[in-house]
Amino acid sequence: MSEQFYSDARLYDRLFPAREPAVDFYRAEADRQGGSVLELGCGTGNKLIPIASDGHRCVGLELSPAMLAEAQRKADERGVELDWVQGDMRGFDLGRTFDLVIIAANSLLHLHGASDLVDCFRSVRRHLAPGGRLVFDVFNPSALMLAHADGVRRRREDLSFVDPDRGVVHVDVADTYDAAAQVTRGTWHFSTESESEADVVVVPLEIRSIFPQELPLLLSLGGLRLVERFGDWSGRPFTGDAAVQLCVCEAD
Structure with a gap:
């Protein structure tokens, strides 16, 4: 969920x-x-x-x-x-x-x-x-994008943002697509430039097509x-x- x-x-x-x-x-x-x-x-x-x-x-x-x-x-x-x-x-x-x-x-x-x-x-x-x-x-829905939802973690440069406390936050997403349910099940990883804080937040996101x-x-x-x-x-x-x-x- x-x-x-x-x-x-x-x-x-x-x-x-x-x-x-x-x-x-x-x-x-x-x-x-x-x-x-x-x-x-x-x-x-x-x-x-x-x-x-x-x-x-x-x-x-x-x-x-x-x-x-x-x-x-x-x-x-x-x-x-x-x-x-x-x-x-x-x-x-x-x-x-x-x-x-x-x-x-x-x-x-x-x-x-x-x-x-x-x-x-x-x-x-x-x-x-x-x-x-x-x-x-x-x-x-894009058939090409859904076909590429292979569970591999990839950087989403378009989603990077600046946090006032952490600085630049990068977003990586690992998606899989459940064709029977028409649902993309993803894990979103938020990380900073600091090696000591590699993943500050990891959350799931499920979206239907x-x-x-x-x-x-x-x-x-x-x-x-x-x-x-x-x-x-x-x-x-x-x-x-x-x-x-x-x-x-x-x-x-």
Whole structure:
């Protein structure tokens, strides 16, 4: 499982800082829809806090207490008011509906089973106001990358970051791919330049792949339909070689 990966919220933010194009896309979607916004798997609030600062009524649902605590700290620091709820995106009841529900940054891929994904979509459907939309992003699986998931530890130079206490932190990842489950099971190693602190953190991370043709069916089983799918944050149409599946959905 991947809970340990999210137990250090500040480490997560340094590893995956907010990407401006993604934040801008979700802010624009919130402005286009108007009204209230629910984010599932909201993490430390990198998307939701800017949306709330634009004047939208926002709720963030997150399973990890550590991530929620950091989200609250960041919101307080910016003077932004919104509600944080600890909960599981597979089954929740907030007693209200929303004009926009978002699931950003591959958060949906922590649900490995088809039934888990359908349960999530059904929960979203129950929380959509009339005319409401679900918008989410997941990566577009690459057969070549999955074939290279051979369990060998490799340096990810694109993920290196600077820690204020440790200096430069390098990230190595060893992945294997379970084709039957469509799940990549990885071990992430965080190390510094200091030989005495070779691996400062070692954590597992398991992420599902959702292939383009199965996605509309999963949504349909959850009472939703895919109305648009983009291949990048600028709104380019989705193609087979796109890195991301950026999906806009409505109630079926």
